[in-house]
Amino acid sequence: xxxxxxxxxxxxxxxxxxxxxxxxxxxxxxxxxxxxxxxxxxxxxxxxxxxxxxxxxxxxxxxxxxxxxxxxxxxxxxxxxxxxxxxxxxxxxxxxxxxxxxxxxxxxxxxxxxxxxxxxxxxxxxxxxxxxxxxxxxxxxxxxxxxxxxxxxxxxxxxxxxxxxxxxxxxxxxxxxxxxxxxxxxxxxxxxxxxxxxxxxxxxxxxxxxxxxxxxxxxxxxxxxxxxxxxxxxxxxxxxxxxxxxxxxxxxxxxxxxxxxxxxxxxxxxxxxxxxxxxxxxxxxxxxxxxxxxxxxxxxxxxxxxxxxxxxxxxxxxxxxxxxxxxxxxxxxxxxxxxxxxxxxxxxxxxxxxxxxxxxxxxxxxxxxxxxxxxxxxxxxxxxxxxxxxxxxxxxxxxxxxxxxxxxxxxxxxxxxxxxxxxxxxxxxxxxxxxxxxxxxxxxxxxxxxxxxxxxxxxxxxxxxxxxxxxxxxxxxxxxxxxxx
Numbered sequence: 001x002x003x004x005x006x007x008x009x010x011x012x013x014x015x016x017x018x019x020x021x022x023x024x025x026x027x028x029x030x031x032x033x034x035x036x037x038x039x040x041x042x043x044x045x046x047x048x049x050x051x052x053x054x055x056x057x058x059x060x061x062x063x064x065x066x067x068x069x070x071x072x073x074x075x076x077x078x079x080x081x082x083x084x085x086x087x088x089x090x091x092x093x094x095x096x097x098x099x100x101x102x103x104x105x106x107x108x109x110x111x112x113x114x115x116x117x118x119x120x121x122x123x124x125x126x127x128x129x130x131x132x133x134x135x136x137x138x139x140x141x142x143x144x145x146x147x148x149x150x151x152x153x154x155x156x157x158x159x160x161x162x163x164x165x166x167x168x169x170x171x172x173x174x175x176x177x178x179x180x181x182x183x184x185x186x187x188x189x190x191x192x193x194x195x196x197x198x199x200x201x202x203x204x205x206x207x208x209x210x211x212x213x214x215x216x217x218x219x220x221x222x223x224x225x226x227x228x229x230x231x232x233x234x235x236x237x238x239x240x241x242x243x244x245x246x247x248x249x250x251x252x253x254x255x256x257x258x259x260x261x262x263x264x265x266x267x268x269x270x271x272x273x274x275x276x277x278x279x280x281x282x283x284x285x286x287x288x289x290x291x292x293x294x295x296x297x298x299x300x301x302x303x304x305x306x307x308x309x310x311x312x313x314x315x316x317x318x319x320x321x322x323x324x325x326x327x328x329x330x331x332x333x334x335x336x337x338x339x340x341x342x343x344x345x346x347x348x349x350x351x352x353x354x355x356x357x358x359x360x361x362x363x364x365x366x367x368x369x370x371x372x373x374x375x376x377x378x379x380x381x382x383x384x385x386x387x388x389x390x391x392x393x394x395x396x397x398x399x400x401x402x403x404x405x406x407x408x409x410x411x412x413x414x415x416x417x418x419x420x421x422x423x424x425x426x427x428x429x430x431x432x433x434x435x436x437x438x439x440x441x442x443x444x445x446x447x448x449x450x451x452x453x454x455x456x457x458x459x460x461x462x463x464x465x466x467x468x469x470x471x472x473x474x475x476x477x478x479x480x481x482x483x484x485x
Contacts (some may be wrong), residue, residue, distance in 0.1 A: 004128045008034040008062035010053035010075075012046035015068030015112040018120055022066060025121050031128075037430060039396065049110070057106050058084035065107040068120075072111035079107050083148040086141070091115070096123040097130050104132035104141045171444035203334050235403060262312065264291040266411075275299060283307035289341060292338070293317070294334050301338020312341035315366070318410040320345030320382070324362040328369045335373030342370045343378045345410060346398075351381075351390055356397060356433065363401035378405035378436055381425075384415030388424060395428035405457070409439030419449040426454025 007026055011019035016038060023033050036052035038044045046069040053065040067075040079087035087107040088099030091114060099105035108127045110120055132138060154370025263282045265274060277295045282290045283304055290300050291312040300311045315330040316322040322330070324347075331342050340375045344366050350358040363379055370377040379401075381394040398406050406425050408417040426435050437455040450458060 004031065004063045006032045006034060006062045006064075007452050008036055008053040008056035008065035009067075009129070010036045010065070011038060011068040011112075012048035012049060012070070012075075013038060013041045013044050013048075014070040015110070018068050018110070018112045018115070019116060022068070022121065022124055025124065039400075039430070046070075047073050047078040050078035054079040054085045054087065054107055057249045058082050063106075065129070066110065066124060067107065068110045068112050068288055069401050070111060070113045072109040075270045076109040078080035079109065084145075086144060090123055090127070092119070093122050093126050096127045100127055100130035101132055101134075102137050102140075103144070104137070165354065206331055262289045262291050263287045263309070266291065266293055266314065266317075268293075270296075272296075272299070276303060279303040279309075282309040291341075291343075294330060294337075297334050297339045298337035304338075310340040311338050312343065313339045314343045314345070314380075314410075316345040316347075317343070318345060318412040320348045320380070324365050327362065328365050331366050332373065335375050341378065342366070342375055343380055343407065345380045345382065346394055348382055348385055351386070351397075356393060359394065360397045363398055363403055367402045376404040376408045379403040380407045380410055380432075380438075382410060382413050383408045383417070383421045383425075384413040384439075391421060391424055392428045395425050395433075399429045399433055403433060405434035405436050407436040407438055411439040413439070415439070417450055417455070419453040422450050422455045423453040466483075 009019050009023055009026075019035075023035060024192070026033050033057055035058060037049050037200045046067075048068045050069070053062075056062040057065045065079075067079060067087075069075045076087045076089040077333050080081070086103060086105045088095075088103055088105035089109045089111075090096035090099055091111065096108060099108060108124070110123065112120075115123075132141060177370070224238055263278055265278045268440050270293070275292060276299075278290055278292070279300050280303070281287070287309045289310040290304070291314070292300055294306045294313050294315060294430055297313045299313055304311065313334045315334065316327045327344060334342060344363070347355075347359050347362050350362070367377050375388070379394075379398040381390055381391060381398070386394065406429055408421055409415070417437035422435055422437050429435070431454065434456040435454050436457040437450040437453075438458075
């Protein structure tokens with residue numbers, strides 16, 4: 001079809017069925033399809049998806065875009081607010097051709113309520129194969145573009161690359177709407193308002209003597225008892241809520257901080273005495289939860305009976321290579337033993353092999369078992385091992401499989417959470433699931449970026465260490481990798 005290779009597709013719930021038909025039509029012609037949502041017939045707002053499709057074109061991730069809502073009018077209005085986009089609404093083949101031939105439209109909007117599928121597909125074909133060649137038309141198009149003026153443009157670097165054609169239940173890999181420019185602006189605003197933090201980030205200068213920071217910090221997880229003012233500073237800056245992590249041996253923790261803490265011990269060499277101590281500390285301080293390996297769940301539940309902390313455990317941990325039947329058994333046993341939060345690692349090898357059906361069935365089977373037990377499920381996708389396309393696929397699969405959270409990392413791979421990954425994950429689940437950023441969170445600046453990017457929980461063995469920098473102070477040496485959670 002002419003020089004067009006990549007087409008962005010978006011719709012609201014009213015255009016969902018027609019969007020699916022157009023996606024199949026384009027895939028059959030060998031075109032790459034970027035599906036920016038929506039992904040179900042649940043009621044939603046068309047401007048979200050019209051904007052996502054428009055930004056895909058403006059940023060160079062798609063050659064053309066097509067957006068479908070009930071009438072096509074509102075999406076056209078929305079798309080034309082994005083600099084670099086020339087959106088045209090069409091209601092028959094002639095107007096679709098005119099939009100290209102006379103106006104060089106790079107985005108077409110259609111009204112599903114007024115079109116039959118056959119007519120819509122014919123309009124799509126003419127839109128993608130017609131060029132604007134007449135000089136008189138090109139001159140007028142230039143006049144249209146001039147109206148963009150100084151409006152900021154979307155660059156290709158602001159969004160993930162378009163994924164290759166793969167198969168889920170349609171010939172596309174969906175990717176959510178997002179605006180990294182606004183994220184950058186938000187981070188810039190915070191740094192501007194907190195010059196001390198900015199100075200720390202730029203210079204790496206450590207805390208002043210006598211400030212109470214620990215020398216050669218390794219993220220021991222005790223800042224919730226040693227640096228309570230700094231912890232509260234972080235809490236105040238994250239009104240959406242944040243969960244912190246503490247490690248074994250933590251001291252006295254104020255009640256308002258304690259209720260946010262996941263007290264974590266996942267080391268292979270943890271003894272029964274270590275686990276008992278973890279529970280006793282959690283009960284004493286009123287922590288939100290303890291997170292332990294499955295063999296310790298029953299022991300923790302018994303020791304915490306009558307206390308406030310929940311028990312969380314991990315299954316298929318840390319590789320995700322356990323057969324789904326075993327993961328389900330593991331989850332059911334953990335819940336019977338007293339776990340109320342389950343973190344599972346996806347079948348990473350299956351995802352990277354493109355076997356989305358296996359990954360979906362794996363998550364769905366565990367989700368059903370977890371929800372039957374009235375617990376919540378967090379799906380760890382291990383971002384450090386995945387491409388952007390695979391991260392998006394994993395998140396979409398988790399959402400469709402009815403998980404409650406998606407989570408970046410086990411802490412045992414080569415990398416941890418990044419703002420890019422968190423933003424990508426939040427968009428991919430349409431902000432309808434929680435996003436837990438874990439692993440590699442080594443500073444207050446990291447935490448702020450992750451929260452701004454869309455994280456609803458922050459967790460790691462270094463999770464509480466980050467509050468040392470909440471008031472613009474560096475923490476010295478980084479924490480060791482490999483155990484962050």
